[in-house]
Amino acid sequence: MKTFSDDNFETLKAGTRDLLAAIGDDPARDGLLETPDRVAKAYAEIFASTGQTHFDNYKLFPTDQDTDMVVVSGIPFYSMCEHHLLPFKGRVSVGYVPDGEIIGLSKIPRLVDWAARRPSVQENLTALISSELERITHPKGVAVLVEAEHMCMEMRGINQPGTITRTSLYKGSLKTDALLRQEFSLRGSLK
Numbered sequence: 793m794k795t796f797s798d799d800n801f802e803t804l805k806a807g808t809r810d811l812l813a814a815i816g817d818d819p820a821r822d823g824l825l826e827t828p829d830r831v832a833k834a835y836a837e838i839f840a841s842t843g844q845t846h847f848d849n850y851k852l853f854p855t856d857q858d859t860d861m862v863v864v865s866g867i868p869f870y871s872m873c874e875h876h877l878l879p880f881k882g883r884v885s886v887g888y889v890p891d892g893e894i895i896g897l898s899k900i901p902r903l904v905d906w907a908a909r910r911p912s913v914q915e916n917l918t919a920l921i922s923s924e925l926e927r928i929t930h931p932k933g934v935a936v937l938v939e940a941e942h943m944c945m946e947m948r949g950i951n952q953p954g955t956i957t958r959t960s961l962y963k964g965s966l967k968t969d970a971l972l973r974q975e976f977s978l979r980g981s982l983k
């Protein structure tokens with residue numbers, strides 16, 4: 793988890809008090825007294841990876857086996873849309889075609905979680921997962937599929953609960969090889 797500096801923690805608390813006052817509530821009422829502290833702590837979790845460009849919590853293993861493709865599907869994530877600072881949440885499927893190196897399987901959901909814990913948009917989240925997996929494993933191909941519900945589309949604005957946004961990014965052999973892509977669509981399907 794991220795630890796904010798004392799200064800930033802206090803700034804978050806003061807900002808939360810200001811926000812509560814600005815929306816017309818009373819930050820001094822009993823129910824809200826501890827809220828600024830809780831919000832600052834929650835933000836430390838929700839935004840834990842903000843500003844980090846490289847995922848470094850991984851293990852690689854050499855392999856001389858030929859593997860067509862590794863797919864981890866249905867990985868849950870929570871992120872915050874950078875336009876409204878409201879949550880978007882959903883699931884990710886990640887596939888890659890190894891080239892002499894494989895990554896520890898649990899590190900793929902860890903990578904997704906790391907990528908999500910910052911203000912973002914779904915397209916950039918999709919791209920970050922893909923580019924970091926590429927940087928780390930130097931695979932022959934990568935595919936990332938993200939399916940999400942955006943609270944900024946559900947609880948405000950257009951007010952459309954249940955709307956699902958799907959984004960995908962295919963690289964290398966997973967972009968050029970139609971059969972491999974089709975195989976990923978089947979094995980990585982989020983439906």
Ligand SMILES: Nc1nc2c(ncn2[C@@H]2O[C@H](COP(=O)(O)OP(=O)(O)OP(=O)(O)O)[C@@H](O)[C@H]2O)c(=O)[nH]1
Binds near residue numbers: 912915944948949950
């Ligand atoms: N492409 C993309 N857009 C997003 C994402 N999350 C939120 N948005 C959109 O960002 C846009 C911001 O548009 P603006 O017109 O500046 O903001 P707004 O007036 O609050 O827009 P409405 O949501 O349409 O009321 C909206 O269309 C949101 O739906 C995302 O992950 N990807």
Ligand SMILES: [Zn+2]
Binds near residue numbers: 873875876942
């Ligand atoms: Zn939004």
